[in-house]
Amino acid sequence: MKKVVIIIPTYNEKGNIEPIIKTLEKDIVPQITNYSLAILVADDNSPDGTAEEVKKMMKEWKNIDIVQGEKHGLGAAYIRGMTYAVEKMQADVMFEFDADGQHDPKKIPEFLKKIDDGYDVVIGTRYSGGGSVPSNWPLIRKAYSIFGNLLVRTVLGRFSIHDWTGGYRAIKKDVFLKEKDRLTEFRGYTFQVSFLHKSVQDGYTVAEVPFHFSDRTLGNSKIAPKEYIFNLLKYIFTARTREVLHSSFPKFLIVGGFGFILNAVFYEILVRNTDLPIALANIFAAQTAIFSNFNFNNVWTFKAQKSTSIFSYLKKMIGFFATSNTGVIFIQSGTIQIGDMLYGEQYYRIYFLAGTFFLLMWNFTMYRKIIWRKKRKV
């Protein structure tokens, strides 16, 4: 039978740890028949004697264990706990679960159901599908919590996950073993966001279980808001920047910039040295940019999808010329033509810049629509 270890990190939770463990042992353990359940307390040598409470209960229930260490933050405690759960307790699935009663233990079977369905990570969510934060929280605290999560979702660009900062989760062993060495950067609460983000980047699947996050009744929250907010912002912005720099976007910009220079230079030459109407001169000049854009993107930006046969290369290039020329003729050269008709040829550079700007907006909109369509299909 597969093994589930519920990991409870504790720092000064003397009053909370006994009732929560009793609830788990009496109400939840008997309900779960397809897994063997164990509890692991990851305590940071709490001065209030949390560990002594746990050790008392270990005499009554044999499926409880404790791993102690110095206080280096929530993330460090989880890494220690998860390592112990995998190596010493043969865990296949691990839960992150708070000691203070804010996580409704009755939801545990729902998390395991999602694991059975094949998901790698299951997160409890307070922000979708009926999940909620305590109704007695002051408005400002609710706002922090809701907008904080919205900010994380937006910066990381992954909207399908609604609760990034919560600490009620179930994780398959393999996910932890894969990410373990990359998790040492943030040892406090930022651990939650970075762990989830790295898992998603590596393609692990995530399911959400909505739950009501109840208020803490005993003891104090251990969160240090200033340090947490600073580390969280640092993580989301650096991680996202790295992601964008490794994507095709910068290459796309360089290729496009070079195309723009070609377009401008040939336009300048044709306008100065021929009698062509300036709008027509631009249509000719733009072909050099389209040719360059296509080929550089083909061999560099999207080299993974590079055309191999001459036939598919030509077919792709013709398609690219056709779509690009729609914008070049109607938007970019159209702007030049209107400028020419209204104010005359002498401002040809201004019409060109305006036309190119409109063309960029047009291309960007088309690009985004295609991306949107792709996203909705998945």
Ligand SMILES: Nc1nc2c(ncn2[C@@H]2O[C@H](COP(=O)(O)OP(=O)(O)O)[C@@H](O)[C@H]2O)c(=O)[nH]1
């Ligand atoms: N071992 C350990 N546990 C911690 C640490 N910080 C918080 N915890 C535990 O993590 C859980 C969630 O902490 P809490 O302060 O309630 O966070 P909040 O609910 O976000 O305010 C509780 O069980 C805490 O005792 C830490 O530095 N070390």
Ligand SMILES: [Mg+2]
């Ligand atoms: Mg709490």
